[in-house]
Amino acid sequence: MNIALDMWGGDFAPEEPVKAVTQFLSGPHDPSVRLLLTGDQQQLQQLLPADIRSSRSVQYVPAPQIIGMHDHPTRVLKEKPDSSLAAGFRLLAAGQADAFISAGNTGAMLVGSVYSIKVIKGVHRPGISSILPKENGGTGVLLDVGMNPDCKPENLNQFAQLGSLYAKYIHGIPTPRVGLLSIGEEESKGSLLTQAAYPLLKANAQIEFIGNLEGRDVLLDLADVIVCEGYTGNIVLKMAESLYGITQRKGISHPYFDRFEFEQYGGTPVLGITKPVIIGHGISSAKAFLSMISVAEKMISTGLMAKIKASFEKG
Amino acid sequence: MNIALDMWGGDFAPEEPVKAVTQFLSGPHDPSVRLLLTGDQQQLQQLLPADIRSSRSVQYVPAPQIIGMHDHPTRVLKEKPDSSLAAGFRLLAAGQADAFISAGNTGAMLVGSVYSIKVIKGVHRPGISSILPKENGGTGVLLDVGMNPDCKPENLNQFAQLGSLYAKYIHGIPTPRVGLLSIGEEESKGSLLTQAAYPLLKANAQIEFIGNLEGRDVLLDLADVIVCEGYTGNIVLKMAESLYGITQRKGISHPYFDRFEFEQYGGTPVLGITKPVIIGHGISSAKAFLSMISVAEKMISTGLMAKIKASFEKG
Numbered sequence: 001m002n003i004a005l006d007m008w009g010g011d012f013a014p015e016e017p018v019k020a021v022t023q024f025l026s027g028p029h030d031p032s033v034r035l036l037l038t039g040d041q042q043q044l045q046q047l048l049p050a051d052i053r054s055s056r057s058v059q060y061v062p063a064p065q066i067i068g069m070h071d072h073p074t075r076v077l078k079e080k081p082d083s084s085l086a087a088g089f090r091l092l093a094a095g096q097a098d099a100f101i102s103a104g105n106t107g108a109m110l111v112g113s114v115y116s117i118k119v120i121k122g123v124h125r126p127g128i129s130s131i132l133p134k135e136n137g138g139t140g141v142l143l144d145v146g147m148n149p150d151c152k153p154e155n156l157n158q159f160a161q162l163g164s165l166y167a168k169y170i171h172g173i174p175t176p177r178v179g180l181l182s183i184g185e186e187e188s189k190g191s192l193l194t195q196a197a198y199p200l201l202k203a204n205a206q207i208e209f210i211g212n213l214e215g216r217d218v219l220l221d222l223a224d225v226i227v228c229e230g231y232t233g234n235i236v237l238k239m240a241e242s243l244y245g246i247t248q249r250k251g252i253s254h255p256y257f258d259r260f261e262f263e264q265y266g267g268t269p270v271l272g273i274t275k276p277v278i279i280g281h282g283i284s285s286a287k288a289f290l291s292m293i294s295v296a297e298k299m300i301s302t303g304l305m306a307k308i309k310a311s312f313e314k315g
Numbered sequence: 316m317n318i319a320l321d322m323w324g325g326d327f328a329p330e331e332p333v334k335a336v337t338q339f340l341s342g343p344h345d346p347s348v349r350l351l352l353t354g355d356q357q358q359l360q361q362l363l364p365a366d367i368r369s370s371r372s373v374q375y376v377p378a379p380q381i382i383g384m385h386d387h388p389t390r391v392l393k394e395k396p397d398s399s400l401a402a403g404f405r406l407l408a409a410g411q412a413d414a415f416i417s418a419g420n421t422g423a424m425l426v427g428s429v430y431s432i433k434v435i436k437g438v439h440r441p442g443i444s445s446i447l448p449k450e451n452g453g454t455g456v457l458l459d460v461g462m463n464p465d466c467k468p469e470n471l472n473q474f475a476q477l478g479s480l481y482a483k484y485i486h487g488i489p490t491p492r493v494g495l496l497s498i499g500e501e502e503s504k505g506s507l508l509t510q511a512a513y514p515l516l517k518a519n520a521q522i523e524f525i526g527n528l529e530g531r532d533v534l535l536d537l538a539d540v541i542v543c544e545g546y547t548g549n550i551v552l553k554m555a556e557s558l559y560g561i562t563q564r565k566g567i568s569h570p571y572f573d574r575f576e577f578e579q580y581g582g583t584p585v586l587g588i589t590k591p592v593i594i595g596h597g598i599s600s601a602k603a604f605l606s607m608i609s610v611a612e613k614m615i616s617t618g619l620m621a622k623i624k625a626s627f628e629k630g
Contacts, residue, residue: 135561146498149506183461183549191464191546215553219561231506232547234498238530239554246450246534246571254567 001032001300003293004097007039008066008084009104010284014039018047020289025052033057033297036097038087040064063087073107077116085109089116092275099296101289103267103280110147113270113277122312126272127159127230128279129166130237133259136221141167143227145268146234153196156180156227157204162271163225164207165311169302170295171224179213179223181232193229206311266291274305316347316615318608319412322354323381323399324419325599329354333362335604340367348372348612351412353402355379378402388422392431400424404431407590414611416604418582418595425462428585428592437627441587442474442545443594444481445552448574451536456482458542460583461549468511471495471542472519477586478540479522480626484617485610486539494528494538496547508544521626581606589620
């Protein structure tokens with residue numbers, strides 16, 4: 001499998017992606033994985049250790065243009081076709097890569113996901129998901145976490161389906177429980193959006209809907225998938241993420257809060273498009289890139305995208 | 316000052332309210348405070364210790380009807396006029412009480428706040444606020460936390476004004492900083508609601524608007540007041556609340572997380588109505604009732620309601 005990796009994406013690029021590539025290929029790994037490195041080939045070859053540099057598992061895709069702070073997220077793909085980010089999407093769209101990973105400009109990643117890569121037929125709005133560390137040690141999926149700050153009820157219903165398939169094939173949970181993030185447990189409680197979404201989720205035969213969840217349930221083990229619009233999802237995610245830094249600064253050391261170091265989960269996969277795209281945090285470290293490679297491998301090897309397609313063909 | 320207290324409100328009533336009354340009057344307290352206890356007088360007199368029972372700081376307001384699980388929140392005030400909750404609102408509306416505290420049915424409390432007590436002229440939608448413990452030891456105000464799951468931009472602008480006055484007079488912060496909970500720092504980021512609210516907040520001369528805040532900022536000390544619609548506010552609040560229980564169960568003991576024991580902050584005041592009403596959690600303990608009495612005292616002594624009226628007369 002071919003995984004395209006944007007070597008100039010993120011605040012600590014190319015150093016951290018380079019470290020990740022080195023660590024990935026130095027350690028035990030699936031020999032069928034080939035990493036397609038997009039960026040400045042010459043610089044990359046200088047940065048990579050000799051044995052990695054010439055490894056048959058590495059392929060260089062020269063793309064020397066640099067995306068800066070001032071580039072416009074929605075225009076940059078057209079304006080800088082030879083950037084490491086644009087090159088990754090080109091490889092993925094052409095079928096030369098089976099997945100694309102980047103910690104570059106999030107806006108540009110979302111634009112590329114929808115316009116360079118097609119949306120799966122039947123999916124109204126793709127979403128981005130994140131992991132939530134649960135009290136019992138498990139991990140839940142939360143979506144949308146920011147791609148769609150405003151949603152219609154049917155969007156939440158589709159997120160439930162997308163999240164369930166992700167939890168099933170990537171987390172290995174046979175029948176993922178889906179909760180609707182709301183206020184109050186009763187069907188009649190919540191916002192106008194959640195009240196309208198509830199009956200759709202209840203009627204969706206492709207998911208295991210367990211009803212409304214409240215804010216206090218987010219970090220517990222009541223559901224494997226939690227759905228909400230992207231505004232609230234983003235706030236929940238970032239608030240959870242902030243706990244790691246706070247506990248670190250307070251000198252509170254506990255394995256529970258170590259799991260709030262979101263680096264270890266890598267980025268957020270875009271769900272609802274035809275090919276695997278994983279968006280990293282701007283601050284992604286080598287550890288985060290390694291996690292993203294691992295998620296990409298799973299998304300490819302389980303055929304997740306085909307499963308999603310089949311699910312949305314059913315209705 | 317006369318503070319009406321619903322002695323039959325909450326999961327642990329009347330025992331916990333009785334403990335709170337006993338502790339309040341046994342300890343150092345403002346001698347001008349008189350507690351008007353609504354509920355079954357005979358039972359209360361049996362439960363209260365002899366010296367408290369006959370204290371001049373206590374007045375009984377017989378209201379023996381019990382509100383049960385199955386009473387309808389919006390109808391119960393009419394259907395059970397002799398309940399401890401309805402009696403409290405009657406005292407407040409008639410001017411016999413200066414504030415009303417109850418941990419009873421939240422829905423009924425909201426209905427009573429709006430229909431028994433008037434909304435301040437100019438306020439479109441009253442809101443309920445909560446305290447947020449900040450990383451640096453301070454406390455912030457978050458609103459709305461559930462009274463208005465769906466809001467218009469102007470509602471958020473008014474919440475900013477209500478929250479600022481609360482932070483100024485109750486928390487003693489001369490010029491409270493107001494943040495708008497959103498995605499992304501830029502004015503153009505966020506949901507349709509926050510994008511439309513941003514310019515209103517920016518133009519509001521009565522508040523110190525500092526711009527958008529993200530989920531990761533909620534527990535930091537960037538603002539004294541954070542505004543959002545009640546759906547997200549409720550989820551943020553309940554997620555924060557859940558951290559206390561989680562850390563307790565994990566055996567993580569640290570003063571920082573002790574501050575997530577929301578009991579110590581008491582209930583949520585209803586802001587935007589003409590008189591002080593404080594809604595307690597169903598699980599309120601004596602400690603929570605004591606905090607609510609303390610907040611009620613402050614709301615009365617600072618003349619908060621008159622300050623809010625004056626502020627909304629200005630426009």
